[in-house]
Amino acid sequence: MAFHYVARGLIRDADHILLVRAIGDTMTFLPGGHIEFGESASVALARELSEEASIDAKVGTFVGAAENEWFLDGQLQAEINLIFDVETDLTHQKPVVSNEAHLEFFWVPCGLIDQWNLFPESLRSLIRSNQLPEHTFWGSGIKLKSG
Template identity: 50%
Template sequence: MKNPFHHLARAVFIHENKILLAQAKGDTNTFLPGGHVEFGESAKETLKREIQEEMGIDCAPDHFLGLIEHKWEKKGILHCEIN
């Protein structure tokens, strides 16, 4: 794919005034837990699946907080994402 588009669902976990962040191995960027939305999947379904896969816990997403768009270039390829 020449210009990848990423549609992601992210969760905000708050415990004792701290927010959980994730970091990919070997990467310096941090991000909220979650992942790519599969075709036909809702954001809530994505979060339930991704949190179960990545953290081994069941979650019940509560409500929508907002949307963030981001774009970056990597190795000459433009990437766009909606979180």
């Protein structure tokens, strides 16, 4: 089993949200990436946004967390995504250019998030509302195991 500890950002402009995916993949994600050992989640998110797309971000309020699991090459993968509200000067009317050849960034209307195969899936309801929750968000894609 592999475990991933990840920081992701809600980067919104009007009724749009910024998503990212590996080129050729069908799954999309909120921008962000792995938290390194000894690094705080907010620092990791700012670093990842800068590295991946030269995004100058002000990492704001902790919104919540989403856990997820999947199989990759027969091995169980699990992750915890820490989600933060992020302020930038980006606008959905201008594309975000990736610094990494394997990634592409794009804006989508929040109301159409279900069409974009966002993972973890539990984030879709959060994005669809285009509002920060009143209380800390918790989402899970982990299947309940008996026993």
